[in-house]
Amino acid sequence: DQQVKQNSPSLSVQEGRISILNCDYTNSMFDYFLWYKKYPAEGPTFLISISSIKDKNEDGRFTVFLNKSAKHLSLHIVPSQPGDSAVYFCAATPNAGGTSYGKLTFGQGTILTVHP
Amino acid sequence: DVKVTQSSRYLVKRTGEKVFLECVQDMDHENMFWYRQDPGLGLRLIYFSYDVKMKEKGDIPEGYSVSREKKERFSLILESASTNQTSMYLCASSLPGLNIQYFGAGTRLSVL
Numbered sequence: 343d344q345q346v347k348q349n350s351p352s353l354s355v356q357e358g359r360i361s362i363l364n365c366d367y368t369n370s371m372f373d374y375f376l377w378y379k380k381y382p383a384e385g386p387t388f389l390i391s392i393s394s395i396k397d398k399n400e401d402g403r404f405t406v407f408l409n410k411s412a413k414h415l416s417l418h419i420v421p422s423q424p425g426d427s428a429v430y431f432c433a434a435t436p437n438a439g440g441t442s443y444g445k446l447t448f449g450q451g452t453i454l455t456v457h458p
Numbered sequence: 459d460v461k462v463t464q465s466s467r468y469l470v471k472r473t474g475e476k477v478f479l480e481c482v483q484d485m486d487h488e489n490m491f492w493y494r495q496d497p498g499l500g501l502r503l504i505y506f507s508y509d510v511k512m513k514e515k516g517d518i519p520e521g522y523s524v525s526r527e528k529k530e531r532f533s534l535i536l537e538s539a540s541t542n543q544t545s546m547y548l549c550a551s552s553l554p555g556l557n558i559q560y561f562g563a564g565t566r567l568s569v570l
Contacts, residue, residue, distance in 0.1 A: 351498070374557050385462070385548055385561030386501070431500060435557050443508045444489050444552045445516075446559060448501040 345369045346434050348449035355456050361419040363452050365432035368413065372434035376446065377406060377417050380429045389430075390417070422456045429453050461485070462562035464549050470568045477536040479565050481549030489552045490532035491559060492516075492524065494545040501548065507532055508554070539569045 347366045355361045365375075373394035378386035392399040392406045392415065399406050405418045419426055433446040465480040483490065489508050493501040493516075503516030505524040513524050521543060525533045532551075536543055546566050550559040 346500075348500075376557060378561075383467075383563065385550075385563045387561070388558050391557070433501075443506060443514070444554065444557050444559065445491075445503065445506060446557065447503075448493075450498055450500040 343368075344450070345372075346432060346447050346449040348430075348432060348452050350452050351450070352453040352455070355422045355454065357424055357456055357458050358421045361417075361422045361426065361454055361456065363417040363419075363430050363432075363454065365415045365417075365449050366413060367415075367434050369434070369436075369447070370413070371436040372447070374435050375406070375408060375415050376433045376435075377404075378431045378433060378448075379426075380431065380451070386431060419454075422454075424456050424458050427454055427456050462549055462551055462560050464547075464562040464565050466565050467563065468566050468568075470570065471536075471539050472570055473540060475536075475539050475569075477539050477567065477569075479534040479536075479547055479549075479567070481532045481534070481562055482530050483532075483549075483551040483560070484530065485551065485553075485560070486529065487551035487560075488529070488554045489559075490526065491550040491552075492522075492532065492534045493548045493550065494518070495548055495564070496545050504534065539567075541569050543567065544569045 376391040377389040380386040491506040492504045507526040549562045
């Protein structure tokens with residue numbers, strides 16, 4: 343049972359344009375969401391996160407939007423750069439309670455290719 | 459900077475061998491995790507540990523065990539490697555109460 347889903351395996355974007363990566367979740371207990379970026383032969387690195395008390399979080403070129411009613415989040419990259427080409431994973435966790443031990447549930451990943 | 463080091467980048471093992479994957483973190487993190495990454499399946503949690511000698515099963519623990527004798531080191535053990543355990547293995551660590559996990563570079567294991 344895939345509780346976090348990234349339904350687009352790949353996305354191709356022109357340099358300078360917007361990249362939009364999508365993620366859906368089914369578990370209503372999830373209340374903290376993260377995006378990770380992974381280059382080949384490297385481990386995932388944290389990119390940006392959002393708590394369920396917010397609907398938007400921005401960090402430079404990266405913005406994450408959360409729609410709780412639709413159980414959907416998206417990552418916007420503006421403007422996209424060739425160096426952004428990587429696999430992007432969304433992840434979710436039930437933040438409250440202290441018993442989750444920081445366990446994350448990951449989506450399948452989306453391969454982003456930004457063409458010069 | 460947090461550093462999570464996995465001892466091997468590439469490993470080739472034979473079916474039936476006992477395999478040890480080692481992970482060390484240098485930031486005194488209580489939580490440590492082992493994932494495997496497979497195409498189309500994302501990262502799936504195998505085991506995690508929230509303290510020395512403490513361990514919990516993740517989503518896919520079958521065929522694996524773990525050991526955490528020291529806070530900085532978390533080992534993943536394949537008791538009898540099988541071809542379906544060919545995968546990229548990723549170790550991560552985090553502080554309690556914080557959700558950001560820091561990952562090692564991964565070990566690509568091939569079981570022949």
